[in-house]
Amino acid sequence: MASENSLLQYDILGYIKTLDQLEDFSLGIDNVLSGLFTATNKNIEEILDKTVGKSTADVLRKLIVENKIDSSDFSSLEKLLNELKEELKKVKVLKISLAIDPSKERIEHIFDWVRENLGKEIVLDIDKDESILAGAIISFNGRYKDFSLRRNLGEIFKNKKAEIMNFAK
């Protein structure tokens, strides 16, 4: 059966990097749990095929195998999934605003840095805001940090206004 922290033990968060993915995964778990109580479903494999996408199904299959849950043991799976849901509620969200649309590689790069430096039970909530020009605005643990190029330039223009205006004249 699952340990005290299934997320860390099976590194589920290695698959879930963003808030969108986390929400999809949680929804998938709810769908599987609903499937467990549908009379027409004969086994877990059938439920996974019908209720969730491939990536979510793969993560859950891995969990089922590692927890040695029989294909017909619906109650053990229910218990595991409920524990997993509780664990997912504890995951923290790091909100980061970027000036560009990040590629998959870039998201992984950022995610790796966050796991390595800030902790493992964190997912990213990325949004695009071209007005920040470059850099990032980060919100985490109720703190807000603006390290955007827009802010830097704003400060430069503010501090050197007179100089800039003389130059403009």
Add this chain to the structure above:
Amino acid sequence: MVIDPLVFFDLVIALFVVSIALTAIALSYSQMLKKFNAYQKEADELMAQVHKDGADLLENARIKAGQIIEDAIKKAAEIIGSSNNLNAQSKKILDQALDTLLKHQTSYFEKASSDFLEAYKRELDSLKQKNIEIVKNVSKDIEEDTIKEVKDFDNILQKETFAAQKIVEDKIEDEYSLAQKNVEEYKNEMLKKAEEEIYRILETVSKLTLGKSIPLAEHEQLIIEALEKAKKDGIGE
């Protein structure tokens, strides 16, 4: 029924005593009645005497009063006769005095009226002359006053015109100064706005130029740098 002789004897004695007493009373009453009749007669006589005296007294008084009235009438007739004589004399003297007085007063009043008329005429003439003089003077005064007032009005009008002109000039000067000040303020404000606009355009252009010119690798580097700064600022704590 048999009466006891003792009782019978007592009854007889009692009847005897009673009869004696009644007899005594009857005798006494008879004497008293006689006395009363004597007194009554005496009183009637006295009353008759009194009535007679009163009638005599009234008769005497009436006779005396008649005499007195008769004397009085006589004396009155005498007095009236003598006063009629006196009245005729007095009337004659009074008529004479009145006649004299009337003559005297008539002449006096004639003279007084004549004098008064004369004086009145003189006063009237004098008054007329004075009135003519006053009218003459008044018209002259009116003329002088009118000329003076016209002159004063002219002076005041001139002064007021100058004052109004000065006020208008000052007002125009103030308005002009205010307008100049407003224009200057507006000019400065617009210059400031223009400067701000130039500054904003410069900033925007700089940002856009810089933002567009940053390569993706540089973006990634800046993102990681931002995360590192955030970590250094304690965002993970």
